[in-house]
Amino acid sequence: MAPNVTYTVQVEAVNERETSEEGAVTQRTALPGTARVTVDNVAQNSFLVSWLPVPGASSYRVNASLYERLVFTIQTTAHEVLVNSLASGTVYNVTVQSINHISIGSPTTIQQFTGLDVPSNLRVLSLGSDNMVISWLPVNGAAYYSISYSKDVLDTCCMTNLTIYENRVLLSELLPNQLYVVQITASNQFSTSRRAMLRQVTALPQPPNLRVVNGSLTQNSVFLSWDELPDVRTYIISELNDTRRRSFNTSRHTIKLQSLYPRRTYRIQVIGYSIHHISGDPSIVEFTTLIEPPENLRVETANNNNQVNVKWNPVVGATLYLVTCNPSEGVIGTGELLQRNVILSGLQFRVLYNVSVAAMVGTKSGMKSYVS
Template structure:
């Protein structure tokens, strides 16, 4: 009987154990009859193969390709024949490490988006981010994108992605580095230089920052910014009189941090606008006004004059009064806006104070023109002067001049004028000067009357009393002869005087002039008066026997208006005739009677002495 050896029995795989750390699989099986060795084969879908040979009931499949699912079979051998292939088992290798890992910072959220290429044999991924300071953050996902939140600002993170399967979690990617958003700047301080008005801001260094941007946001939308790689910067040309909110943002090459906490700062106040000044003429105070400025708590006005006087006022409104300003000074005014911080925003202007009142005022009467010459000394600040003379009765005369003199004309006679002078500029008048007094010429004499003393050859001239006169001068003016006069003076003064030795036959125009202090009044109204007519000369007569009358003739007498012829027959027998010519017929003479004839000249005021006599008998 022949004997032969049958093929070994087919082995049965009892287990496969994956070793994640070595990328190998430990295969185990039960002993197969007649087997002296075994060969295990692992075949992947993309033709990756691993084998192991052993005379034991286990062996290790080494250098399995990552991310593969292997089909593992086993054959037993007796040295001549191999058994049938065992029933296959499946084993998955270690997942492949993720490749092409990239990260992108979300600057606003301070998170990171991590992305990679998908790996084979992976069930899920974990992302780990570790900062240089030891902070750890991460995320998990079934896909190939994951977001890491709550990162520490200003840090450098080492980021890796680990591919995980059911058996292994050792497939870690290469490490990449990522810089998080710079930290928000802290401890901001803003300062203003009151002299220049420039504003600077400083802060503590921020982790991760390579540069900084400071922004000053003003109310009304006005904004300014400055950049720095240091921890301070200065704003150029911020607008005056605004409240700015200042923030700082830290930056690197990728991100900007969030804005820092804001600090508030008021810029240098604007210069006061629309500033004007004018004098309150009556009070000698200056009223200064302006427009209300933003952020201003109060205003200070200072005034300095050329004579060294200083005065000031302050206000929290839009005007104030500068008291007790010296007259005649051009003050330099400084209007300062104040906020209690920087008080050097100034506006400048000038103000001319009220002119000084003139001094050493003098007034003298100019007799011929009945005006008063007024003089004074020049007053500071005056561009024009006005002199006013006022009587107690209210009559006024005034004159103006830019020089230091003028004449008051049109003065009333017999008055005392109180004279004052004021200085003027384009706005104000000074107070009145000290008062000077001037007394005008007396008024013309009134109620002039003339009483001719015919027999004495004189005239008595009288007039009403004139208290403003110290003396009177009477003139009797005639033609063809010497003018006559008389004066009245002394204490008490008389209101009449007599002109003696009047020559016969003259018509006089009589006036009276009042005199005081060397000044004469206008002459009074003229009064006509006549001296006695001259005595008729060469009187003679002739008898008319038929009518028993006598024709009498004579030479004309100076000053005569009419003539009267008287025939005196004695015993009361008389006869007369009157005529304005130089001959007259005396009628109704008694017969046989001897008459004595004479002629008398007559005018309005007087009659002359009788002419020479002659006798005729009828």
């Protein structure tokens, strides 16, 4: 039978002797299914459903369901309806049926994906001078993400493009202390979200050529120096091996560290802090302070007029003592010694001699004590 057509059905009872009077019933068939159901204006939480008018229909019922659970229903006389209050990035079954006072037409069902949300909560998890790791909240329904980034401005000819399948990305081979513009979109086979954008300046590079200034190392102090970086607001100097982790700030590219302990190895980190309030990559230098100088260095007269007895208190940990004399011509007894006293001979009358003694650990000598 054809849909939406009135039929009359006649029925007679018959046997071998007679035929009954006719009985008749009139019935109109149901409406046909709705034709050309289409979807437009797809957004993250809504879409517009439209269809062709069905002859004989007085209204239409539109249902949207998710996993057989009805989430939207409406009855309308129009030929389109906005299905809203939906979840983003989700497939819905949409059913349209025509209705009149006699019947409800057969359903026409389509599947429709709502639009994807814009990636949100973009964060820089780690930042270096040549790389950064960016994360964002997962987008419901996204199959992959497209990443585009460029330096300074949105210059499409200079953009780098990536496709990834998780909600974080490592951007590498960047330039230090540069502004990068990063764009992220979520996509699946049906749609692509609007762009999320992040602007981030990379960190400063390591302070180059971090070093101990020649001749500055003592038993309790040292001068450190490094080559200057551009666009530095301040340098942060940290003592890594101290449990209290002492830190110092300076705007110069040199610093004197004091109140150090003798014969201790120190690891010092220097980081540049840029005018963009971003910490840079660290440089680290390691050094060992010198052994302390002998105390109570003194000179006592000896039995011979051209001799003196030089004495000092022992230094804990010293393996040798280095004794020098100025002037040294003709003086006997200087050099590296095991004992903590020495007789210097060969001295001249009416000559002022300056004697120094330094403790040694292995082949490395510490600070000197002087006596005249």
